[in-house]
Amino acid sequence: MRLRREQVIATALRLLDDVGLDALTMRRLGQELNVQAATLYWHIKNKEELLDAMAEAMLADCAAGLPEELSGMARAAGVAERLRRALLAHRDGARVFAGTYVAQDNTLRVSDTLVGALRDGGLSTRAAAWGCWSIVYYVIGFTLEEQALEVRPGTDPAKADAGRFREAVERGAYPHxxxxxxxxxxxxxxxxxxxxLQLILRGLEAEVEGEPRTWVGLPRDPAPPPKAS
Structure with a gap:
C-alpha cells in the first residue's frame, strides 16, 4: 500500500506517546513505518516539518462546535480548555506545539475562533489580538509544566517529586x-x-470600555550606574 502523509503523521503521534519527543527521530519513524529514508522524506522533508504537522494534527477539533449562545469570554475560555486538552492528549504535546509556528488550517482556525470570541466579548481588535497571544502562551506554559510533572517508565521520578520541594522550603527561611x-x-x-485563565479573562474584560489602561505604581528596575570613564 502506498504511504500517505496522513499515515506518517498519525504514526509519529503514536510513536510520540510511546517514546517521547526526545527519542522521536526521523530514523525511528522510518523504522516504525518500515520504509526507507527516501520514501519518508518524500512526505516529510525534516523533523521541523514533522513537528509542525504533528502540532497541526493535534488541534484538529479545538475550534469546532462551541455553543453560539455562550458569551464571547465564555467561548474564549472554552477554546483555551480545548487547547490544553489537545496538548495533554499526547505525551510531550505541549513541547511539540511550543516549538512550532504553524500557519495551517487547524491552528489558524483556533486562533481565529479565539480572537473572534474576544471581539464578541467587547474587546477592541488590538486587545483581542494581544489577548489571544496571552491566553495561548498561558496554556502552553501551564501545560509544559503540567506534563513535566508526569512520571513515566524510564524517567527520573525525583524530577517530579513535590516532597523535595516541600523539604527545601521547610528547611530554609522562606516564610511566604x-x-x-x-x-x-x-x-x-x-x-x-x-x-x-480567569485572571487573564477578567483582566481582558477590564479593557472593554476602551484602550488598554496605563499601568501605574509598578516599580521600575533602577537605572544601571554610569560606567567609569
Missing part, C-alpha cells in the same frame, strides 16, 4: 512559601489552570 505550601504543591491542575 511555607505558608502557601499546600497550594503550591496542589495536584488539582484543573482548578489551578482555571484560576489563572
Amino acid at each position: 512559601l511555607a505558608a502557601a505550601l499546600p497550594h503550591l504543591v496542589s495536584t488539582d491542575h484543573d482548578a489551578r489552570f482555571r484560576y489563572g
